[in-house]
Amino acid sequence: SPPVPAPEDRYGAFMVSVPWPLGLTGSFRSTLSVESATVTYNNSYIGAVGWGALSTDACVPGPVYLTANNCTIETLESGYGAYADGNSADVFNDCTFNVTDMAVIFTQGDATFDNTVVNSGRFGAMQHSGVSTGNEVLTITNGSVFNTDEASIMIKNSAPIINVDNSTLNTGNGVILHLMLSDDHGAGVVAEGSPTVANFSDMTLTGDII
Numbered sequence: 424s425p426p427v428p429a430p431e432d433r434y435g436a437f438m439v440s441v442p443w444p445l446g447l448t449g450s451f452r453s454t455l456s457v458e459s460a461t462v463t464y465n466n467s468y469i470g471a472v473g474w475g476a477l478s479t480d481a482c483v484p485g486p487v488y489l490t491a492n493n494c495t496i497e498t499l500e501s502g503y504g505a506y507a508d509g510n511s512a513d514v515f516n517d518c519t520f521n522v523t524d525m526a527v528i529f530t531q532g533d534a535t536f537d538n539t540v541v542n543s544g545r546f547g548a549m550q551h552s553g554v555s556t557g558n559e560v561l562t563i564t565n566g567s568v569f570n571t572d573e574a575s576i577m578i579k580n581s582a583p584i585i586n587v588d589n590s591t592l593n594t595g596n597g598v599i600l601h602l603m604l605s606d607d608h609g610a611g612v613v614a615e616g617s618p619t620v621a622n623f624s625d626m627t628l629t630g631d632i633i
């Protein structure tokens with residue numbers, strides 16, 4: 424077994440517990456793709472008790488491509504289904520997410536949901552970053568369904584491009600898209616005037632954008 428890093432070095436791929444500003448608990452990521460990788464899961468179950476099920480981190484030099492086809496992704500007590508960090512792209516085709524907090528967290532990575540069902544106790548997708556490039560893309564398409572207790576999409580200190588078409592967003596608190604300053608004081612501040620671009624097409628929306 425590799426040596427356990429010193430506390431000051433337990434960051435990124437070396438973290439031993441989920442960063443508390445994410446509002447999650449747990450000390451184990453079921454899968455973790457780092458540096459440069461192409462990872463595909465087919466007809467699989469990926470679950471986590473806490474923290475995360477499908478994680479990416481330290482995607483340098485990158486890229487990291489993570490694809491799940493016809494999979495069930497779950498968190499049981501706390502955590503996210505997947506993470507798209509840095510130079511990465513997560514794609515979910517014909518999948519089902521049953522998660523306590525959010526299906527995906529993306530920072531400078533991209534995430535695509537194609538004909539995928541998300542059942543979440545909090546958000547569908549969340550972006551948090553103080554170094555958003557403005558080029559990150561969240562795509563929800565082809566009959567995907569988001570059933571969330573809170574906002575369908577939560578954006579913190581970021582300026583992504585959001586494309587949603589031919590999909591259903593069922594939000595328990597009546598908020599489809601929520602933009603806010605980050606509650607993580609270490610996340611930095613996105614450049615003033617950076618726009619979040621949200622495109623919704625071929626669907627009926629019921630709820631607020633705030």
